[in-house]
Amino acid sequence: MMIETGKTDILIIGTGGAGLFAALHAKQANPDLDVTLAVKGLVGKCGCTRMVQGGYNVALAAGDSVERHFMDTIVGGKWLPNQDLAWRLCEKAVERVNELENEVGCFFDRNPDGSLHQKAFAGQSFDRTVHKSDLTGIEIINRLMEKVWAAQVNKLEEHRAIRLIRAADGSGLAGAMLIDMRRGTYRYIAAKAILLATGAGPTMYRYHTPSGDKTCDGLNMALDLGLGLRDMEMVQFHPTGLLGGPDTRMTGTVLEEGLRGAGGHLVNGEGERFMFGYHEAGERATRDIVSRGIYQEMREGRTTPMGGVYISMAHLGPDHVAERFPGMVKRCRDCGFDLAGGLVEVVPTAHYMMGGVSFSADTSTEIDGLFAAGEDCGGVHGANRLGGNGVANSTVFGGIAGDSMAAYVKARKTWRDADQAELDKAVAEAEYPFSKPSGDLHGLREALAHTMWDDVGVMRDAAGLERGMKTVSGYAKALMDMGVSSQNRAFHMEWHEWLNVKSLTRISEVIALAALGRENSRGAHYREDFPDTGALEESTNTVIHAKGDKLELSLEKVDFSIVKPGESLIDDMAGMPSPIVAGGISS
Numbered sequence: 001m002m003i004e005t006g007k008t009d010i011l012i013i014g015t016g017g018a019g020l021f022a023a024l025h026a027k028q029a030n031p032d033l034d035v036t037l038a039v040k041g042l043v044g045k046c047g048c049t050r051m052v053q054g055g056y057n058v059a060l061a062a063g064d065s066v067e068r069h070f071m072d073t074i075v076g077g078k079w080l081p082n083q084d085l086a087w088r089l090c091e092k093a094v095e096r097v098n099e100l101e102n103e104v105g106c107f108f109d110r111n112p113d114g115s116l117h118q119k120a121f122a123g124q125s126f127d128r129t130v131h132k133s134d135l136t137g138i139e140i141i142n143r144l145m146e147k148v149w150a151a152q153v154n155k156l157e158e159h160r161a162i163r164l165i166r167a168a169d170g171s172g173l174a175g176a177m178l179i180d181m182r183r184g185t186y187r188y189i190a191a192k193a194i195l196l197a198t199g200a201g202p203t204m205y206r207y208h209t210p211s212g213d214k215t216c217d218g219l220n221m222a223l224d225l226g227l228g229l230r231d232m233e234m235v236q237f238h239p240t241g242l243l244g245g246p247d248t249r250m251t252g253t254v255l256e257e258g259l260r261g262a263g264g265h266l267v268n269g270e271g272e273r274f275m276f277g278y279h280e281a282g283e284r285a286t287r288d289i290v291s292r293g294i295y296q297e298m299r300e301g302r303t304t305p306m307g308g309v310y311i312s313m314a315h316l317g318p319d320h321v322a323e324r325f326p327g328m329v330k331r332c333r334d335c336g337f338d339l340a341g342g343l344v345e346v347v348p349t350a351h352y353m354m355g356g357v358s359f360s361a362d363t364s365t366e367i368d369g370l371f372a373a374g375e376d377c378g379g380v381h382g383a384n385r386l387g388g389n390g391v392a393n394s395t396v397f398g399g400i401a402g403d404s405m406a407a408y409v410k411a412r413k414t415w416r417d418a419d420q421a422e423l424d425k426a427v428a429e430a431e432y433p434f435s436k437p438s439g440d441l442h443g444l445r446e447a448l449a450h451t452m453w454d455d456v457g458v459m460r461d462a463a464g465l466e467r468g469m470k471t472v473s474g475y476a477k478a479l480m481d482m483g484v485s486s487q488n489r490a491f492h493m494e495w496h497e498w499l500n501v502k503s504l505t506r507i508s509e510v511i512a513l514a515a516l517g518r519e520n521s522r523g524a525h526y527r528e529d530f531p532d533t534g535a536l537e538e539s540t541n542t543v544i545h546a547k548g549d550k551l552e553l554s555l556e557k558v559d560f561s562i563v564k565p566g567e568s569l570i571d572d573m574a575g576m577p578s579p580i581v582a583g584g585i586s587s
């Protein structure tokens with residue numbers, strides 16, 4: 001099989017907020033650097049940063065502080081975040097949002113006095129979410145994309161990374177193997193530094209929000225390289241995904257939390273407003289609590305015709321709802337629902353992965369030459385991501401990665417030689433489906449989605465998790481007996497779906513194993529057989545490594561490097577806040 005080759009100083013895999021910021025910072029640090037972006041989709045048109053609705057958390061206003069933002073992040077994350085990473089997030093978000101405004105050119109919404117408008121978001125003790133109406137991500141990505149184009153970086157669009165390649169001498173990373181999806185050919189790019197920024201994405205669940213290009217490929221590549229994935233059981237479900245039926249990709253997409261924040265009611269199939277039976281904050285409880293409430297109603301059969309519950313806004317006045325939530329009203333109308341005046345069917349939907357690759361605050365990893373940033377990484381959010389901390393995470397650490405890689409490359413004059421066996425393996429594994437008869441790939445992915453939803457979803461117990469692991473491992477085996485129907489590799493979407501399902505089944509097994517290993521309930525992870533939080537001082541992170549074909553789980557004690565449970569960096573937060581949505585909204 002012919003492999004085209006190329007060389008660059010810095011290879012960035014993924015072009016969301018993390019990837020684009022990294023490119024910008026690397027070029028700012030040294031305009032002479034050769035920087036290459038490789039992306040499964042088109043630059044600026046794929047990934048989830050573009051989909052950000054609600055906004056960006058940053059402590060700017062008088063009375064707010066980095067310490068306060070940090071404490072909200074630690075408490076929201078149920079004391080599982082890596083505190084050095086969380087601190088770096090909150091501290092650098094201030095610098096990054098100024099950069100977004102003054103250098104990148106984003107126009108965010110403002111107060112009448114000219115200061116940035118900051119809105120309330122769930123689980124936060126201060127209104128700190130900067131936004132551009134409810135389309136913040138489009139503003140950020142469009143402006144970033146223009147800057148990155150002007151900075152003259154190389155672009156490999158519709159190029160899928162399939163394997164990170166070690167150096168022949170074992171000293172670190174040498175490059176990455178890609179598939180040029182347009183032509184169906186292989187391309188090896190040697191790079192002095194590589195950024196993994198593929199954005200993870202829990203798209204293995206029956207209902208999910210992230211963009212379809214995200215199938216956990218980066219996490220899969222990190223496992224192959226021997227890196228640990230931490231806190232992978234922490235999959236965040238957003239309570240109100242649109243339930244438009246099985247035949248529309250709109251099913252699972254987010255109806256923003258502002259609807260509940262504004263006073264929307266959740267009503268079951270029997271017409272009862274049920275959330276106060278689960279929590280005193282009713283619909284305004286945090287997303288994990290509301291997701292569990294909805295799930296319980298569904299499990300007990302009090303459902304809508306399509307199997308979810310209703311969100312009802314009409315009591316707030318249809319005209320008011322239409323004016324305040326035009327995007328949401330339109331989205332529902334497209335699926336045949338009247339949000340402003342009627343009822344809309346909703347269901348919890350897998351939204352974000354708090355877990356991911358273990359990395360350091362300078363974005364370096366255990367593998368020399370490999371850096372990681374954004375949703376591919378674990379550690380920043382612990383057991384729960386606060387709404388507004390996701391895009392802050394990707395842009396803060398993306399920028400840091402650009403700085404770190406530029407400094408790293410300065411000291412590293414030459415490229416490493418690739419390990420030939422790794423190159424051969426990359427191609428052999430990608431070619432595998434061409435050696436098998438085609439099968440029901442779509443059915444396999446559907447089955448995976450149902451198993452993850454039923455057994456490794458919103459509420460978990462040992463029996464379900466064990467069953468889920470066994471079933472998913474059966475799907476992984478079934479995939480290896482199944483191939484693709486055409487040998488023509490150009491724009492071969494069935495082939496790419498096969499590769500997607502391969503990544504998704506493996507990472508699904510990782511999630512199930514980590515969930516089985518955490519015998520307590522924290523944030524997004526709820527074990528019906530272990531409903532207690534467990535002693536906060538004894539908190540552990542789960543870490544999973546691949547050893548050959550096997551996955552191995554270990555538990556590592558949390559290092560409370562800045563603040564210990566029961567303590568606070570600010571006077572009025574000792575003991576920590578309630579899980580009530582502060583007036584608000586998040587995504």
Ligand SMILES: Cc1cc2nc3c(=O)[nH]c(=O)nc-3n(C[C@H](O)[C@H](O)[C@H](O)COP(=O)(O)OP(=O)(O)OC[C@H]3O[C@@H](n4cnc5c(N)ncnc54)[C@H](O)[C@@H]3O)c2cc1C
Pocket residue numbers: 013014015016017018019038039040041046047048049050051052053054055056057159160161162197198199200209210211213214215217218254351352373374375376387388389390391392394586587
């Ligand atoms: C609907 C929605 C609304 C959201 N709203 C908010 C919000 O209001 N506030 C907030 O803070 N967060 C929000 N989030 C979360 C936020 O979008 C993410 O946390 C963040 O943008 C992730 O950035 P990233 O750069 O890590 O990944 P992404 O922006 O997702 O980019 C990943 C990139 O990797 C590429 N890629 C994937 N696999 C490969 C491969 N094998 N080879 C090459 N390229 C690959 C993709 O094509 C894409 O370009 C929202 C998410 C969703 C889905």
